[in-house]
Amino acid sequence: MQVPADDPSPDVDCSPSSTRWSRFLARALWLRDLVLGKHPVILWSINAGLLLLLAAWIVWDARFTATWDQLEYEIGLTPDSSKLDEFASTFLLQWKIYLLGGILAISVLSLGLMTFGLTMGARGHRALSSWMVVLSLACCWLGLATGWDEMIWVGKRLRIDAHVAAFQPISDSLRKDWPTADGDNQQLGPFMAYPAGKPKTLILLTTPDITQHGLTFSSVEKADEGGIRFQLSGKERGVWLEWHPRGQAPASFVGGLLEPHFLKRTVSLGDGWYLARYEQSAMAS
Numbered sequence: 052m053q054v055p056a057d058d059p060s061p062d063v064d065c066s067p068s069s070t071r072w073s074r075f076l077a078r079a080l081w082l083r084d085l086v087l088g089k090h091p092v093i094l095w096s097i098n099a100g101l102l103l104l105l106a107a108w109i110v111w112d113a114r115f116t117a118t119w120d121q122l123e124y125e126i127g128l129t130p131d132s133s134k135l136d137e138f139a140s141t142f143l144l145q146w147k148i149y150l151l152g153g154i155l156a157i158s159v160l161s162l163g164l165m166t167f168g169l170t171m172g173a174r175g176h177r178a179l180s181s182w183m184v185v186l187s188l189a190c191c192w193l194g195l196a197t198g199w200d201e202m203i204w205v206g207k208r209l210r211i212d213a214h215v216a217a218f219q220p221i222s223d224s225l226r227k228d229w230p231t232a233d234g235d236n237q238q239l240g241p242f243m244a245y246p247a248g249k250p251k252t253l254i255l256l257t258t259p260d261i262t263q264h265g266l267t268f269s270s271v272e273k274a275d276e277g278g279i280r281f282q283l284s285g286k287e288r289g290v291w292l293e294w295h296p297r298g299q300a301p302a303s304f305v306g307g308l309l310e311p312h313f314l315k316r317t318v319s320l321g322d323g324w325y326l327a328r329y330e331q332s333a334m335a336s
Contacts, residue, residue: 091165091168091181091184091185094161094164094165094168095165095184095188097157097161098158098161098162098165098188099188101154101157101158101161102158102188102191102192102195104154105154105158105195106195106202108151109195109199109202109203109206110202110203110205110206110209111206111210112147112206113206113207113210113286113287114144114147114286115203115206116203117144118144118147118148118151119151121144121148122148122151122152125148125152126152158192162185162188162189162192165181165184165185165188166185168181169181169182169185204316204318204328207287207290207326208318208320208326210265210287211266211283211287211290211292211320211326212320212326214265214266215292215320215322215324217266218266218281218292218294218324219294220238221238221239221259221281222279222281222294224236224238225271225273225279226277226279229250229273230242230244230250230253231244231249231250232244232247232250238259239253239255239259239271240255240256240257240258240259241255241256241257242254242255242256243256244307245307245308246307246309250273250307251272251273251306251307252270252271252272252273252306252307252308253270253271253272254269254270255268255269255270255271266283266285266287266292267283267284267285267287268281268282268283268284268292269282269283269284269288270282272291272304272306272307274293274295274299274304275304276295276296276299277295277296277299278293278294278295278296278299278301279293279294280292280293280301280327281293289328290326290327290328291326291327291328291329292324292325292326293324293325293326293327294323294324294325295323295325296323297323300317300319300325301314301317301325301327302314303329310331311331312329312330312331313329313330313331314327314328314329315328315329315330316328
């Protein structure tokens with residue numbers, strides 16, 4: 052009796068449920084490749100480009116902090132409106148707020164897609180090079196998030212350093228002839244001097260002509276050691292441009308309005324000029 056030969060062909064499950072699952076899987080893979088692509092180079096380029104764009108923006112835009120504060124307020128991250136810029140309603144700043152929000156949204160989305168692709172993407176997404184690029188970009192974004200205040204400070208130094216020469220004649224004039232009462236100065240315009248009798252602070256009543264050089268200041272302080280401090284305003288508000296004689300440097304002080312200023316950081320600009328940032332406290336008793 053002849054034994055029938057075994058059928059070498061495997062059993063094929065042609066049930067409706069198996070067919071539906073195969074179609075679903077095929078569509079999922081097609082959608083994955085449509086969104087992520089076969090290789091993540093496009094996502095890399097988008098994310099890296101936005102990273103460089105944002106870094107350059109932080110350094111060169113004097114109003115980046117105001118834009119960031121307004122964005123936080125707009126999306127509800129902070130209810131405090133005391134730090135908002137008075138020009139927040141202008142078209143330019145509103146446009147910058149939307150641009151910043153768009154950059155952050157696209158950056159987070161692209162970084163999320165790259166992370167998803169490391170485990171669920173096509174072969175190109177799961178390569179060792181992809182892991183290295185994604186980790187590098189993530190580290191760069193982390194560095195930007197933790198060091199953006201330092202980048203803002205570097206940007207201020209670069210911008211203000213280019214205009215120090217415009218302050219030199221004013222500083223020389225005030226060192227030689229410091230006002231002793233309210234008055235009017237050709238370089239400063241009208242001002243009020245505090246305290247009366249032996250003033251240390253000049254409060255400007257108009258904007259000086261130095262605005263043509265791109266910087267403005269609202270008051271001038273005379274240091275006990277002979278230094279001259281300019282409190283910058285406008286786009287560069289929050290910092291002081293100071294000249295000090297040889298051997299002297301910015302330090303905490305109490306101004307003519309009896310307001311203590313505690314030195315937070317300073318950097319030399321050369322030739323006795325410094326850029327300084329202070330934390331202002333309540334009026335001294």
